[in-house]
Amino acid sequence: MGDRYTRFAPFYNLLSGEYPIYHSGRVLGITALASGNGQQVLDIGCGTGLNFALLQQSVGASGTIIGIDRSAAMLHQARRRVENHRWDNVILLQADMALTDPETLSTRIQEAGGSALSGAALATYSLSLMNDWQRAWKTMTALLDTHGRVCVVDMADPLGGARWLTPLARLACALGGSNIHAAPWRALEEQCADVVRGSARAGHLQIRSGTTLPLHNE
Template identity: 50%
Template structure:
Protein backbone atom coordinates (compact mmCIF):
# COMPACT_ATOMS: atom_id res chain seq x y z
CA UNK A 1 0.00 0.00 0.00
CA UNK A 2 1.38 3.48 -0.86
CA UNK A 3 2.40 5.62 2.05
CA UNK A 4 -0.31 8.17 1.32
CA UNK A 5 -2.97 5.48 1.53
CA UNK A 6 -1.51 3.81 4.61
CA UNK A 7 -1.62 7.02 6.63
CA UNK A 8 -4.89 8.41 5.33
CA UNK A 9 -6.95 6.95 8.18
CA UNK A 10 -4.30 6.91 10.92
CA UNK A 11 -2.81 10.40 10.56
CA UNK A 12 -4.99 11.90 13.31
CA UNK A 13 -3.84 9.23 15.77
CA UNK A 14 -0.29 8.72 14.54
CA UNK A 15 1.40 10.47 17.46
CA UNK A 16 -0.44 8.22 19.92
CA UNK A 17 0.22 4.88 18.21
CA UNK A 18 3.75 5.41 16.90
CA UNK A 19 5.66 4.65 20.15
CA UNK A 20 7.25 8.08 19.74
CA UNK A 21 8.10 8.86 23.36
CA UNK A 22 9.20 5.44 24.62
CA UNK A 23 11.20 4.51 21.49
CA UNK A 24 11.55 6.78 18.48
CA UNK A 25 11.93 10.29 19.88
CA UNK A 26 15.45 9.35 20.99
CA UNK A 27 16.55 9.15 17.35
CA UNK A 28 15.22 12.61 16.55
CA UNK A 29 16.93 14.13 19.58
CA UNK A 30 20.26 12.50 18.74
CA UNK A 31 20.18 13.58 15.10
CA UNK A 32 19.24 17.19 15.73
CA UNK A 33 21.92 17.41 18.41
CA UNK A 34 24.55 16.16 15.93
CA UNK A 35 23.37 18.60 13.25
CA UNK A 36 24.63 21.54 15.31
CA UNK A 37 21.97 23.88 13.96
CA UNK A 38 22.17 27.58 14.65
CA UNK A 39 19.64 30.43 14.82
CA UNK A 40 18.65 31.53 11.34
CA UNK A 41 19.30 28.20 9.62
CA UNK A 42 16.95 27.06 6.88
CA UNK A 43 16.06 23.37 7.27
CA UNK A 44 14.34 20.94 4.92
CA UNK A 45 12.40 18.15 6.68
CA UNK A 46 11.84 15.24 4.27
CA UNK A 47 8.90 12.99 5.10
CA UNK A 48 7.91 15.30 7.94
CA UNK A 49 4.75 13.38 8.86
CA UNK A 50 2.84 15.12 11.63
CA UNK A 51 5.72 17.48 12.38
CA UNK A 52 7.30 15.68 15.31
CA UNK A 53 10.68 17.18 14.40
CA UNK A 54 9.35 20.73 14.48
CA UNK A 55 9.73 21.50 18.22
CA UNK A 56 13.29 20.18 18.32
CA UNK A 57 14.24 22.11 15.20
CA UNK A 58 12.58 25.31 16.39
CA UNK A 59 14.58 25.19 19.62
CA UNK A 60 17.75 25.40 17.50
CA UNK A 61 16.91 27.69 14.58
CA UNK A 62 14.60 30.15 16.33
CA UNK A 63 12.13 32.50 14.61
CA UNK A 64 14.83 33.82 12.26
CA UNK A 65 15.24 30.36 10.75
CA UNK A 66 12.75 28.37 8.72
CA UNK A 67 11.50 24.83 8.21
CA UNK A 68 10.36 23.60 4.81
CA UNK A 69 8.46 20.38 5.52
CA UNK A 70 7.72 17.91 2.73
CA UNK A 71 5.42 14.89 2.83
CA UNK A 72 3.46 12.92 0.26
CA UNK A 73 0.46 12.51 2.57
CA UNK A 74 -2.03 15.37 2.70
CA UNK A 75 -3.48 13.89 5.90
CA UNK A 76 -0.13 13.86 7.69
CA UNK A 77 0.59 17.40 6.50
CA UNK A 78 -2.73 18.54 7.94
CA UNK A 79 -1.61 17.32 11.35
CA UNK A 80 1.72 19.08 10.86
CA UNK A 81 -0.15 22.26 9.93
CA UNK A 82 -2.20 22.03 13.11
CA UNK A 83 0.95 21.53 15.17
CA UNK A 84 2.60 24.62 13.68
CA UNK A 85 -0.54 26.73 14.05
CA UNK A 86 -1.06 25.67 17.67
CA UNK A 87 2.53 26.60 18.54
CA UNK A 88 2.38 29.89 16.64
CA UNK A 89 5.25 29.01 14.31
CA UNK A 90 5.00 31.23 11.26
CA UNK A 91 8.33 30.04 9.82
CA UNK A 92 7.07 26.59 8.74
CA UNK A 93 6.27 25.96 5.07
CA UNK A 94 4.41 22.77 4.21
CA UNK A 95 4.78 21.13 0.81
CA UNK A 96 2.83 18.10 -0.41
CA UNK A 97 5.28 16.32 -2.70
CA UNK A 98 7.13 13.10 -3.44
CA UNK A 99 10.54 13.48 -1.80
CA UNK A 100 12.20 11.57 -4.63
CA UNK A 101 10.92 14.05 -7.21
CA UNK A 102 11.18 17.53 -5.71
CA UNK A 103 11.20 20.44 -8.11
CA UNK A 104 12.22 24.09 -8.14
CA UNK A 105 8.85 25.16 -6.72
CA UNK A 106 9.94 24.07 -3.24
CA UNK A 107 11.06 27.18 -1.29
CA UNK A 108 14.86 27.58 -0.92
CA UNK A 109 15.59 24.73 -3.36
CA UNK A 110 17.60 26.94 -5.67
CA UNK A 111 19.75 28.61 -3.01
CA UNK A 112 20.29 25.46 -0.96
CA UNK A 113 19.35 24.56 2.58
CA UNK A 114 21.64 24.85 5.58
CA UNK A 115 20.51 21.40 6.69
CA UNK A 116 18.23 18.57 5.57
CA UNK A 117 16.78 15.86 7.80
CA UNK A 118 14.72 12.73 7.25
CA UNK A 119 13.53 10.72 10.24
CA UNK A 120 11.97 7.27 9.80
CA UNK A 121 10.87 8.19 6.29
CA UNK A 122 13.38 6.98 3.71
CA UNK A 123 12.72 3.31 4.48
CA UNK A 124 9.08 3.96 3.57
CA UNK A 125 9.97 5.04 0.04
CA UNK A 126 10.31 2.69 -2.91
CA UNK A 127 12.96 4.97 -4.45
CA UNK A 128 14.72 6.09 -1.30
CA UNK A 129 18.16 6.27 -3.00
CA UNK A 130 16.82 9.01 -5.25
CA UNK A 131 15.31 10.83 -2.28
CA UNK A 132 18.64 10.66 -0.43
CA UNK A 133 20.48 11.98 -3.50
CA UNK A 134 18.01 14.87 -3.61
CA UNK A 135 18.64 15.61 0.05
CA UNK A 136 22.37 15.93 -0.62
CA UNK A 137 21.86 17.92 -3.83
CA UNK A 138 19.70 20.62 -2.20
CA UNK A 139 22.03 21.12 0.77
CA UNK A 140 24.57 23.92 0.45
CA UNK A 141 28.28 22.99 0.54
CA UNK A 142 29.24 22.52 4.16
CA UNK A 143 25.62 22.00 5.18
CA UNK A 144 24.44 18.98 7.18
CA UNK A 145 22.38 16.01 6.05
CA UNK A 146 20.79 13.83 8.72
CA UNK A 147 19.09 10.45 8.37
CA UNK A 148 17.39 8.54 11.15
CA UNK A 149 16.01 5.12 10.33
CA UNK A 150 15.60 1.58 11.60
CA UNK A 151 17.25 -1.80 11.47
CA UNK A 152 16.88 -5.08 13.36
CA UNK A 153 18.06 -4.76 16.98
CA UNK A 154 21.41 -6.36 17.80
CA UNK A 155 23.03 -7.99 20.83
CA UNK A 156 20.77 -8.67 23.77
CA UNK A 157 18.20 -6.35 22.21
CA UNK A 158 17.58 -9.01 19.54
CA UNK A 159 14.85 -10.29 21.83
CA UNK A 160 12.85 -7.26 20.69
CA UNK A 161 13.34 -8.02 16.99
CA UNK A 162 9.82 -9.44 16.46
CA UNK A 163 8.27 -6.26 17.88
CA UNK A 164 10.58 -4.05 15.80
CA UNK A 165 9.72 -5.97 12.64
CA UNK A 166 6.02 -5.79 13.42
CA UNK A 167 6.21 -2.02 13.99
CA UNK A 168 7.96 -1.56 10.65
CA UNK A 169 5.50 -3.84 8.89
CA UNK A 170 2.50 -1.96 10.25
CA UNK A 171 4.06 1.37 9.32
CA UNK A 172 5.11 0.24 5.85
CA UNK A 173 8.87 0.54 6.44
CA UNK A 174 11.53 -1.78 5.05
CA UNK A 175 13.59 -2.68 8.12
CA UNK A 176 16.40 -3.96 5.89
CA UNK A 177 16.67 -0.86 3.68
CA UNK A 178 19.51 0.73 5.70
CA UNK A 179 19.28 4.08 3.85
CA UNK A 180 22.08 5.61 5.90
CA UNK A 181 24.76 3.41 4.31
CA UNK A 182 25.31 5.52 1.13
CA UNK A 183 25.94 8.58 3.30
CA UNK A 184 29.33 7.18 4.26
CA UNK A 185 30.68 7.79 0.74
CA UNK A 186 28.55 10.77 -0.30
CA UNK A 187 29.33 13.01 2.69
CA UNK A 188 32.27 14.00 4.88
CA UNK A 189 32.66 14.30 8.65
CA UNK A 190 29.97 11.65 9.14
CA UNK A 191 28.83 11.33 12.74
CA UNK A 192 27.30 8.02 13.84
CA UNK A 193 25.05 7.13 16.71
CA UNK A 194 22.67 4.31 17.52
CA UNK A 195 20.05 3.97 20.23
CA UNK A 196 17.46 1.49 21.48
CA UNK A 197 19.60 -1.61 21.03
CA UNK A 198 20.89 -0.29 17.68
CA UNK A 199 17.33 -0.54 16.32
CA UNK A 200 17.55 3.19 15.58
CA UNK A 201 20.48 4.34 13.47
CA UNK A 202 21.52 7.99 13.20
CA UNK A 203 23.91 9.44 10.64
CA UNK A 204 24.76 13.10 10.16
CA UNK A 205 27.29 14.23 7.58
CA UNK A 206 28.41 17.38 5.80
CA UNK A 207 28.21 18.09 2.09
CA UNK A 208 31.76 18.51 0.72
CA UNK A 209 32.79 22.06 -0.11
CA UNK A 210 34.90 20.91 -3.07
CA UNK A 211 35.76 17.72 -4.95
CA UNK A 212 39.40 17.27 -3.95
CA UNK A 213 40.93 15.36 -1.07
CA UNK A 214 41.67 18.69 0.61
CA UNK A 215 37.97 19.45 1.04
CA UNK A 216 36.89 20.84 4.38
CA UNK A 217 33.45 20.46 5.87
CA UNK A 218 32.88 24.21 5.69
CA UNK A 219 31.74 24.37 9.30
Protein backbone atom coordinates in the same frame (compact mmCIF):
# COMPACT_ATOMS: atom_id res chain seq x y z
CA MET B 1 -3.06 2.23 -3.53
CA GLY B 2 -4.38 4.33 -0.68
CA ASP B 3 -1.49 5.60 1.43
CA ARG B 4 -1.70 4.02 4.93
CA TYR B 5 -0.68 7.39 6.39
CA THR B 6 -3.88 8.95 5.06
CA ARG B 7 -5.96 6.77 7.41
CA PHE B 8 -3.36 6.67 10.17
CA ALA B 9 -2.55 10.39 10.31
CA PRO B 10 -4.96 11.44 13.11
CA PHE B 11 -3.60 8.64 15.33
CA TYR B 12 0.08 8.79 14.34
CA ASN B 13 1.29 10.79 17.35
CA LEU B 14 -0.44 8.38 19.74
CA LEU B 15 0.30 5.06 18.07
CA SER B 16 3.74 5.50 16.53
CA GLY B 17 5.60 4.50 19.70
CA GLU B 18 7.08 7.99 20.06
CA TYR B 19 7.78 8.09 23.78
CA PRO B 20 8.74 4.55 24.53
CA ILE B 21 11.03 4.29 21.51
CA TYR B 22 11.37 6.82 18.72
CA HIS B 23 11.67 10.17 20.48
CA SER B 24 15.22 9.41 21.62
CA GLY B 25 16.32 8.95 18.00
CA ARG B 26 14.97 12.29 16.90
CA VAL B 27 16.60 14.07 19.86
CA LEU B 28 19.98 12.49 19.04
CA GLY B 29 19.52 13.15 15.33
CA ILE B 30 18.61 16.82 15.66
CA THR B 31 21.46 17.35 18.13
CA ALA B 32 23.88 15.70 15.68
CA LEU B 33 22.49 17.71 12.76
CA ALA B 34 23.68 20.83 14.58
CA SER B 35 21.80 23.20 12.31
CA GLY B 36 22.62 26.79 13.16
CA ASN B 37 20.56 29.72 14.30
CA GLY B 38 18.89 31.43 11.34
CA GLN B 39 19.38 28.47 8.99
CA GLN B 40 16.80 26.95 6.66
CA VAL B 41 16.37 23.24 7.43
CA LEU B 42 14.52 20.63 5.38
CA ASP B 43 12.49 17.99 7.23
CA ILE B 44 12.08 15.21 4.65
CA GLY B 45 8.96 13.09 5.16
CA CYS B 46 8.07 15.41 8.05
CA GLY B 47 4.82 13.58 8.85
CA THR B 48 2.87 15.32 11.62
CA GLY B 49 5.81 17.55 12.50
CA LEU B 50 7.18 15.71 15.51
CA ASN B 51 10.63 17.20 14.77
CA PHE B 52 9.48 20.80 14.59
CA ALA B 53 9.73 21.81 18.26
CA LEU B 54 13.30 20.50 18.47
CA LEU B 55 14.23 22.09 15.15
CA GLN B 56 12.81 25.42 16.34
CA GLN B 57 15.28 25.32 19.23
CA SER B 58 18.14 24.93 16.71
CA VAL B 59 17.20 27.40 14.01
CA GLY B 60 15.40 29.95 16.17
CA ALA B 61 12.73 32.40 15.10
CA SER B 62 14.94 33.76 12.32
CA GLY B 63 15.42 30.31 10.80
CA THR B 64 13.01 28.41 8.57
CA ILE B 65 11.72 24.84 8.67
CA ILE B 66 10.59 23.34 5.36
CA GLY B 67 8.47 20.25 6.02
CA ILE B 68 7.98 18.03 2.96
CA ASP B 69 5.69 15.01 2.88
CA ARG B 70 3.70 13.20 0.21
CA SER B 71 0.67 12.68 2.48
CA ALA B 72 -1.87 15.50 2.63
CA ALA B 73 -3.36 13.96 5.78
CA MET B 74 -0.01 13.94 7.61
CA LEU B 75 0.61 17.52 6.48
CA HIS B 76 -2.82 18.49 7.80
CA GLN B 77 -1.72 17.27 11.25
CA ALA B 78 1.59 19.11 10.85
CA ARG B 79 -0.28 22.31 9.94
CA ARG B 80 -2.42 22.02 13.07
CA ARG B 81 0.75 21.70 15.15
CA VAL B 82 2.24 24.78 13.48
CA GLU B 83 -0.96 26.79 14.07
CA ASN B 84 -1.23 25.67 17.70
CA HIS B 85 2.32 26.86 18.37
CA ARG B 86 1.87 29.98 16.23
CA TRP B 87 5.12 29.27 14.41
CA ASP B 88 5.36 31.59 11.43
CA ASN B 89 8.64 30.19 10.11
CA VAL B 90 7.41 26.77 8.92
CA ILE B 91 6.64 26.03 5.26
CA LEU B 92 4.79 22.80 4.46
CA LEU B 93 4.91 21.28 0.99
CA GLN B 94 3.23 18.18 -0.39
CA ALA B 95 5.65 16.33 -2.64
CA ASP B 96 6.85 12.80 -3.28
CA MET B 97 10.59 12.92 -2.64
CA ALA B 98 11.23 9.93 -4.87
CA LEU B 99 9.37 11.43 -7.83
CA THR B 100 10.04 15.16 -7.67
CA ASP B 101 13.21 16.55 -9.19
CA PRO B 102 15.31 18.99 -7.15
CA GLU B 103 14.74 21.93 -9.54
CA THR B 104 10.95 21.63 -9.21
CA LEU B 105 11.15 21.31 -5.45
CA SER B 106 13.53 24.25 -5.16
CA THR B 107 11.16 26.39 -7.23
CA ARG B 108 8.22 25.38 -5.05
CA ILE B 109 10.18 26.20 -1.88
CA GLN B 110 11.00 29.65 -3.24
CA GLU B 111 7.40 30.24 -4.33
CA ALA B 112 6.35 29.42 -0.76
CA GLY B 113 8.78 32.03 0.63
CA GLY B 114 11.87 29.91 1.33
CA SER B 115 15.39 30.02 -0.12
CA ALA B 116 16.53 27.93 -3.07
CA LEU B 117 19.13 26.11 -0.99
CA SER B 118 19.07 25.04 2.65
CA GLY B 119 21.81 24.82 5.26
CA ALA B 120 20.64 21.50 6.68
CA ALA B 121 18.38 18.53 5.95
CA LEU B 122 17.01 15.79 8.14
CA ALA B 123 15.05 12.59 7.47
CA THR B 124 13.72 10.76 10.54
CA TYR B 125 12.06 7.39 10.01
CA SER B 126 11.08 8.31 6.47
CA LEU B 127 13.69 7.24 3.87
CA SER B 128 13.17 3.54 4.69
CA LEU B 129 9.52 3.94 3.64
CA MET B 130 10.44 5.10 0.16
CA ASN B 131 10.90 2.47 -2.54
CA ASP B 132 13.48 4.63 -4.25
CA TRP B 133 15.09 6.14 -1.17
CA GLN B 134 18.34 6.66 -3.14
CA ARG B 135 16.55 9.11 -5.41
CA ALA B 136 14.97 10.86 -2.42
CA TRP B 137 18.42 11.12 -0.83
CA LYS B 138 19.83 12.61 -4.02
CA THR B 139 17.06 15.18 -4.17
CA MET B 140 17.42 15.99 -0.48
CA THR B 141 21.16 16.66 -0.76
CA ALA B 142 20.77 18.53 -4.07
CA LEU B 143 18.74 21.11 -2.15
CA LEU B 144 21.62 21.84 0.23
CA ASP B 145 24.28 24.53 0.26
CA THR B 146 27.85 23.36 -0.26
CA HIS B 147 28.96 21.89 3.07
CA GLY B 148 25.34 21.53 4.18
CA ARG B 149 24.57 19.54 7.27
CA VAL B 150 22.59 16.35 6.87
CA CYS B 151 21.19 13.71 9.21
CA VAL B 152 19.42 10.38 8.71
CA VAL B 153 17.64 8.59 11.55
CA ASP B 154 16.18 5.23 10.64
CA MET B 155 15.53 1.72 11.86
CA ALA B 156 17.43 -1.58 11.95
CA ASP B 157 17.12 -4.92 13.73
CA PRO B 158 17.95 -4.65 17.45
CA LEU B 159 21.32 -6.02 18.58
CA GLY B 160 22.87 -7.91 21.46
CA GLY B 161 20.62 -8.79 24.37
CA ALA B 162 17.69 -7.10 22.65
CA ARG B 163 17.81 -9.40 19.60
CA TRP B 164 14.83 -11.31 20.92
CA LEU B 165 12.80 -8.15 20.15
CA THR B 166 13.61 -8.48 16.42
CA PRO B 167 10.18 -9.90 15.43
CA LEU B 168 8.47 -7.03 17.26
CA ALA B 169 10.72 -4.42 15.64
CA ARG B 170 10.14 -5.96 12.21
CA LEU B 171 6.38 -6.05 12.78
CA ALA B 172 6.32 -2.39 13.86
CA CYS B 173 8.27 -1.41 10.73
CA ALA B 174 6.09 -3.53 8.46
CA LEU B 175 2.94 -1.97 9.93
CA GLY B 176 4.40 1.48 9.27
CA GLY B 177 5.36 0.49 5.71
CA SER B 178 9.09 0.79 6.24
CA ASN B 179 11.80 -1.63 5.13
CA ILE B 180 13.90 -2.38 8.22
CA HIS B 181 16.70 -3.66 5.96
CA ALA B 182 16.92 -0.51 3.81
CA ALA B 183 19.75 1.11 5.86
CA PRO B 184 19.47 4.45 4.02
CA TRP B 185 22.22 6.00 6.18
CA ARG B 186 24.71 4.14 3.94
CA ALA B 187 24.39 6.94 1.39
CA LEU B 188 25.34 9.50 4.01
CA GLU B 189 28.32 7.41 5.11
CA GLU B 190 29.52 7.12 1.52
CA GLN B 191 28.96 10.69 0.40
CA CYS B 192 29.54 12.96 3.40
CA ALA B 193 32.49 14.18 5.41
CA ASP B 194 32.74 14.39 9.21
CA VAL B 195 30.37 11.43 9.58
CA VAL B 196 29.19 10.83 13.15
CA ARG B 197 27.56 7.48 13.94
CA GLY B 198 25.14 6.87 16.75
CA SER B 199 22.48 4.43 17.81
CA ALA B 200 19.81 4.05 20.45
CA ARG B 201 17.34 1.46 21.69
CA ALA B 202 19.81 -1.42 21.36
CA GLY B 203 20.66 -0.55 17.78
CA HIS B 204 17.05 -0.37 16.57
CA LEU B 205 17.54 3.35 15.94
CA GLN B 206 20.49 4.28 13.76
CA ILE B 207 21.63 7.89 13.60
CA ARG B 208 24.12 9.34 11.13
CA SER B 209 25.08 12.94 10.55
CA GLY B 210 27.62 14.54 8.27
CA THR B 211 28.54 17.40 5.99
CA THR B 212 27.94 17.22 2.26
CA LEU B 213 30.98 17.42 0.03
CA PRO B 214 31.17 19.99 -2.79
CA LEU B 215 30.67 17.32 -5.48
CA HIS B 216 27.88 15.43 -3.71
CA ASN B 217 25.44 15.90 -6.57
CA GLU B 218 27.68 14.96 -9.45
